[in-house]
Amino acid sequence: MAATTTIDAEGLRAALRALGFDTVRFAAAASVVAGDFAAWLEAGNHADMAWLERGRDKRLDPQRVLAGARSAIVLGVNYLPADARAAAQGRWAKYALHADYHDTLGDGLRAAARVVEQRLGLTSADHRYYVDTGPVLERGWAARAGLGWRGKNAMLISREHGNWLLLAVILVRAELPADEPLLSRRTARPGVPAREVGLLCGSCTRCLDACPTSAFPKPGWVDARRCISYHTIENRGVIPRELRAQFGGRVFGCDTCLDVCPWNRFAQAGRSVLLTARHEIAGLTLLDLLAMDETRFREVFRRTPIKRSKLQGLLRNACIAAGNWDHSPEWHVDAGVDRAAVIAAVERLCAHASELVRAHAVWALYRLLGHVAAGARLEGRRRVESSAMVREEYVAAESAD
Numbered sequence: 001m002a003a004t005t006t007i008d009a010e011g012l013r014a015a016l017r018a019l020g021f022d023t024v025r026f027a028a029a030a031s032v033v034a035g036d037f038a039a040w041l042e043a044g045n046h047a048d049m050a051w052l053e054r055g056r057d058k059r060l061d062p063q064r065v066l067a068g069a070r071s072a073i074v075l076g077v078n079y080l081p082a083d084a085r086a087a088a089q090g091r092w093a094k095y096a097l098h099a100d101y102h103d104t105l106g107d108g109l110r111a112a113a114r115v116v117e118q119r120l121g122l123t124s125a126d127h128r129y130y131v132d133t134g135p136v137l138e139r140g141w142a143a144r145a146g147l148g149w150r151g152k153n154a155m156l157i158s159r160e161h162g163n164w165l166l167l168a169v170i171l172v173r174a175e176l177p178a179d180e181p182l183l184s185r186r187t188a189r190p191g192v193p194a195r196e197v198g199l200l201c202g203s204c205t206r207c208l209d210a211c212p213t214s215a216f217p218k219p220g221w222v223d224a225r226r227c228i229s230y231h232t233i234e235n236r237g238v239i240p241r242e243l244r245a246q247f248g249g250r251v252f253g254c255d256t257c258l259d260v261c262p263w264n265r266f267a268q269a270g271r272s273v274l275l276t277a278r279h280e281i282a283g284l285t286l287l288d289l290l291a292m293d294e295t296r297f298r299e300v301f302r303r304t305p306i307k308r309s310k311l312q313g314l315l316r317n318a319c320i321a322a323g324n325w326d327h328s329p330e331w332h333v334d335a336g337v338d339r340a341a342v343i344a345a346v347e348r349l350c351a352h353a354s355e356l357v358r359a360h361a362v363w364a365l366y367r368l369l370g371h372v373a374a375g376a377r378l379e380g381r382r383r384v385e386s387s388a389m390v391r392e393e394y395v396a397a398e399s400a401d
């Protein structure tokens, strides 16, 4: 049902901002086949995120998500923490140091939906809202609505908030006056939206150069199979051995291609209306992580995005950070944590109940001690090891330098 009410777009924008959304912009929701999403999938860049493949048609056509959708309301929430220590950490992605944004922005979106219904004269059947998990290319919509541009690091970058916006979209069966996309200074022609990657990046390539695993086959295009964010958050299995050394001390997500971007200099800390800081997580030491059990994991990471990795995923990631100890100064600052204690904790995990954890613990111990000393310490365990996955790690570790 299309809206018949006279629309006060600026009133709607202000009401949504008052709910805690830092930027509120509108785009026309015509059918789109946009960017090179299909090519990205076909080249296998989504790794094992099969849900991206399944949602392909919907992602490319909002009419398949909400028939009769005429506008997209694109919302951004600034999550840059005010606490510099948390911001500078480098162990965790900054977004993870909050209560799960799917829940907190989800609450904001439910409130936004009521506002949209009232102000646009719609019913609950006339809109669909999503944050992250829906079949919607949020960055594409954000670029079209002029929230910012698609950086060479693939992020939606805002002139005001830098790389630190979380995005959400509401599709509505109502026509809102579309906001202008950003225009390239060089190619600007009135009414011609410039959608190219790197619109305001100029000749900068800092993000591409800084990526530890060379995960950008080309600007604006991330190969998830090489991306630390994918492996530490989404991958449920073995982390490719050839990438592990490049993970450094990162245990959940990766902010490197965001952190280096010069556009962040304009960003101020977020208002945190729709976010709840959980910065105490940044205070956990590597030994705290390596010693986690199910009870402690649930207690510490309840209602945070980190619960997604499950205990065994987090222990796997912590083993990699431990194996990289000599090159991870970010973990050296905690009182009472030294190399010997980390080695002892990793050695214990070589006998963990999960084969995934044992496999990565074996890799870490060999890396820390070298194959002669590690081989001697693990001789007994290796003899009784029944998992093919772990046995493969022993073989690979023995043959490594």
Ligand code: B12
Pocket: 032, 034, 035, 036, 037, 038, 040, 049, 052, 059, 093, 094, 095, 131, 132, 133, 134, 135, 136, 137, 138, 139, 140, 141, 143, 144, 153, 154, 155, 156, 157, 163, 164, 165, 166, 167, 168, 195, 221, 222, 224, 227, 229, 230, 233, 234, 252, 253, 254, 255, 257, 258
């Ligand atoms: C899958 C996914 C990932 C994957 C793949 C990342 C990638 N680069 O695609 C992994 C796990 C690696 C990942 C990592 C991260 N992610 Co992520 N991720 C997603 C998710 C769920 C889908 C993204 C997707 O479809 N990727 C496929 C690529 C090809 O699509 P795309 O980047 O959107 O670009 C295409 C479209 O924009 C399209 N397009 C171009 N113009 C137009 C115009 C229109 C109108 C339309 C419709 C489309 C369109 O063409 C582009 C090229 O094909 C989105 C949420 C969502 N529903 O969109 C969050 C999302 C992109 N992630 C987010 C974040 C914060 C991250 C991390 C920073 C987390 C971290 N710290 O570890 C990293 C950053 C890595 C990086 N540099 O991209 C935020 C980004 C916010 C922002 N300001 O850009 C999002 C939007 C989640 C959210 N709700 O806030 N992520």
Ligand code: SF4
Pocket: 210, 211, 212, 213, 214, 215, 216, 222, 226, 227, 228, 229, 230, 254, 255, 256, 257, 258
């Ligand atoms: S998130 Fe990290 S690993 Fe992934 S593309 Fe960016 S810098 Fe590279």
Ligand code: SF4
Pocket: 151, 152, 153, 154, 157, 198, 200, 201, 202, 204, 205, 206, 207, 208, 260, 261, 262, 263
């Ligand atoms: S680091 Fe440079 S190239 Fe990368 S997104 Fe930022 S401005 Fe663009």
